[in-house]
Amino acid sequence: MIRFERVTKQFPDGTEALKDISVVFPTHKLTVVIGPSGCGKTTLMRMVNKLETPTKGDIFIDEKPITGLEEVQLRRSIGYVIQRIGLFPHMTIAKNVSLVPRLLEWPEEQTAKRVDELLKLVGLAPDTYKERYPLELSGGQQQRVGVVRALAGNPNIILMDEPFSALDPISREQLQDDLRKLQQEIQKTIVFVTHDMDEALKIADSIIVMREGKIEQVGTPQELISNPANDFVESFIGLDRINRQRSFGERKLKEFLGVFAENPKEGALQISGEATIDEAFTEMEKSGYSFLQIIDGGKTLAYANDRDLVKAALRKEEAETV
Incomplete structure (x- = not known):
């Protein structure tokens, strides 16, 4: 420190x-x-x-x-x-x-x-x-x-x-x-x-x-x-x-899988790919977990932390302004 x-x-x-x-x-x-x-x-x-x-x-x-x-x-x-x-x-x-x-x-x-x-x-x-x-x-x-x-x-x-x-x-x-x-x-x-x-x-x-x-x-x-x-x-x-980034909070996690990590993370909180980014931030804050394990029908889609969620919004913004 x-x-x-x-x-x-x-x-x-x-x-x-x-x-x-x-x-x-x-x-x-x-x-x-x-x-x-x-x-x-x-x-x-x-x-x-x-x-x-x-x-x-x-x-x-x-x-x-x-x-x-x-x-x-x-x-x-x-x-x-x-x-x-x-x-x-x-x-x-x-x-x-x-x-x-x-x-x-x-x-x-x-x-x-x-x-x-x-x-x-x-x-x-x-x-x-x-x-x-x-x-x-x-x-x-x-x-x-x-x-x-x-x-x-x-x-x-x-x-x-x-x-x-x-x-x-x-x-x-x-x-x-x-x-x-x-x-x-x-x-x-x-x-x-x-x-x-x-x-x-x-x-x-x-x-x-x-x-x-x-x-x-x-x-x-x-x-x-x-x-x-x-x-x-x-x-x-x-x-x-x-x-723009606040508006992306209403987008579902499964829309951003391409920018999330695929490698497993220990101690990740499971969350549905149907959840929104805003809901993901709220769940992370409440739980104290550093990573989310995004799932759909029992299958793991990706892993993400809070920084990844912001990064996803940035990527989405770039794509929609091109």
């Missing part, structure tokens, strides 16, 4: 980038930080690995203050993915991915095994890609390498600073899907900065909405859609988007 306690950041020119911020990034969840340009979202993220330091306040990781931690050691323990990808062009993909394990002095055999398993995890066959150089890969492939390089040292925390914003729409959507699937496997604490609300609603477990150095609202995608905290949050999400 990452916790900010009354954190303020004032730059030498007097600009106050963060104003008395107190917030928690939950463990093993993907938290998106979003807001207009200059709202302080990147500054907030960069404080986690001490690329920026607070003027006032404290930051804790697992309830331990990071103030006394040595910067290099802290940064090597935290994965970091940036918009520009940042792969070293003169290094092979294998050497790029293995950078942190080598700095941590892992044994060569362990490092090589880690490189192979990470490349497989993002659909890049090691025998095909690990001896290639970054410029021999597409932009989407390079960004996949950037993501697994951040995972190579097996950090508990990963910071992602608008990592997909420079990609074309098709590659970006695919990487968003890949990130969600990857997070289900690796269960890391991820802080993801973006300015794209559709991206935030699609991938986030929790969303932090910022404006002018302050936090306007923290909530799940569904909570933001259902109950925007104020006029700013409502306008930033977009009233049209809110109304």
